Amino acid sequence: xxxxxxxxxxxxxxxxxxxxxxxxxxxxxxxxxxxxxxxxxxxxxxxxxxxxxxxxxxxxxxxxxxxxxxxxxxxxxxxxxxxxxxxxxxxxxxxxxxxxxxxxxxxxxxxxxxxxxxxxxxxxxxxxxxxxxxxxxxxxxxxxxxxxxxxxxxxxxxxxxxxxxxxxxxxxxxxxxxxxx
Amino acid sequence: xxxxxxxxxxxxxxxxxxxxxxxxxxxxxxxxxxxxxxxxxxxxxxxxxxxxxxxxxxxxxxxxxxxxxxxxxxxxxxxxxxxxxxxxxxxxxxxxxxxxxxxxxxxxxxxxxxxxxxxxxxxxxxxxxxxxxxxxxxxxxxxxxxxxxxxxxxxxxxxxxxxxxxxxxxxxxxxxxxxxx
Numbered sequence: 001x002x003x004x005x006x007x008x009x010x011x012x013x014x015x016x017x018x019x020x021x022x023x024x025x026x027x028x029x030x031x032x033x034x035x036x037x038x039x040x041x042x043x044x045x046x047x048x049x050x051x052x053x054x055x056x057x058x059x060x061x062x063x064x065x066x067x068x069x070x071x072x073x074x075x076x077x078x079x080x081x082x083x084x085x086x087x088x089x090x091x092x093x094x095x096x097x098x099x100x101x102x103x104x105x106x107x108x109x110x111x112x113x114x115x116x117x118x119x120x121x122x123x124x125x126x127x128x129x130x131x132x133x134x135x136x137x138x139x140x141x142x143x144x145x146x147x148x149x150x151x152x153x154x155x156x157x158x159x160x161x162x163x164x165x166x167x168x169x170x171x172x173x174x175x176x177x178x179x180x181x
Numbered sequence: 182x183x184x185x186x187x188x189x190x191x192x193x194x195x196x197x198x199x200x201x202x203x204x205x206x207x208x209x210x211x212x213x214x215x216x217x218x219x220x221x222x223x224x225x226x227x228x229x230x231x232x233x234x235x236x237x238x239x240x241x242x243x244x245x246x247x248x249x250x251x252x253x254x255x256x257x258x259x260x261x262x263x264x265x266x267x268x269x270x271x272x273x274x275x276x277x278x279x280x281x282x283x284x285x286x287x288x289x290x291x292x293x294x295x296x297x298x299x300x301x302x303x304x305x306x307x308x309x310x311x312x313x314x315x316x317x318x319x320x321x322x323x324x325x326x327x328x329x330x331x332x333x334x335x336x337x338x339x340x341x342x343x344x345x346x347x348x349x350x351x352x353x354x355x356x357x358x359x360x361x362x
Contacts, residue, residue, distance in 0.1 A: 015217075022210045027203050034201040043201070044209060051213040052220070059239055106191045114199035123196065142193055170189070177188050 007064035010055075022051050029075045035139045036079040038124035040116055046078045072154045076136055083132040098125045099180045106181065125180075126173050137162055138169035 002024050009017045029050050033043035053074050061070055098121040105114065114122065123143075127135045136155060140146045141162070148159050157165070203209070237243050312320075338345050 019210055019214060022213050023206055026206050026209050030203040031201050035196075040201075044203075044205070047203075047209055048213055048216070051209070052216055055213075055217050102192060102195075105195050106188060114195065116201055119196065119199045119201060122192075126192070143196055145197070173192075174186070174189050177192060181188055 002067065004064040004067075007058075007067050011058050011061075011064065013059075018055060021054075025054070025071060026051065029071060032072060032075050032139065032144060033079055034116070034120070035123055035143050036076070036136055037082055038120045038127070040120060042082060046075060046082065049078055050074045069150065069153045072140075072150075073156075076140075076154055079136070080132055083135070095121065095125060098122060103181050126176055127169075129172055129176070130169050131165075133157070133161075134165045134169040134172070137165040138173070141166055142170070 002021070006017055006021055006024075010021050026047050029047045030043055033046040033050075034040060037043050037046065050071065054071060061067065101114075101118060102122055102125070123139075127138060130138065133155075137151060137157070140151045140154065141148070146154075148162050151157070151162050152159055155162070338348060
């Protein structure tokens, strides 16, 4: 949880405290960016860009309370841009190694924590056929465990749109699991 | 179906547990700070000046107050202009009395020029006057004719001592009357 006082101080132009804000905010921004983009280096770049945008526009947000939603919105928008760039090359290659890793984790070590590289591969395989919107809604709802209201505020989508996208995302992923596991 | 749902839940659980780890928070912090300072270095002066001059627009009550003040000023300006225009219109219809001569609402350009000539003490306007060569010759002819007539008149007066004394007496009386007035 980020201290509102800290955000207010940063809004006042306190550069020293902004460093602390970067330290606290980066992991949550990275988590969303990494899960949406499935690329560690690209996610780090998005986090950096997000932090710079935050510094430039922090004074413009209405209050410190909306900070969390606002930061997620910036991250998601930047990820959208990256996904749109990638849309031109929608190649899907089934990676047997990754599916055996998923299978192993599901049936033998259900409590296992995957490494970043493994997580990257697993999410990439599961969500490869999803549209950017479906992927974003799936990550925010099922992985980041946000409510539909929060997702609506972050993505600007209607609740019915969120539900529809989530339905198709889950259906698609379930089919993939059924097919390869 | 249940089995399928179970697999989906297990995969989700694994992914939720495997929170992406940002190992290089400090690197990101340093990179963000470095980039902000770099941006600030280039645009520091301009941004500072803009911030100093217009930074207050982000303060809500000042912004609202200024909007109200500007609306009031515009309304006052319109009201004042309407009063001035009415006054000018009223004055332009008034009768001007100059040296016991009455001029009322001069219509044409010529009349207006004559009126200005009288008001300014029979002085010609300061802007340049242009006359044609013909007009110049006419003017010189009339001056020459006037000089000849004046000389004839002087000669006529000097030849007749009675007339001379009578004119001198009349001039004296006229001057005395002027002094009394």
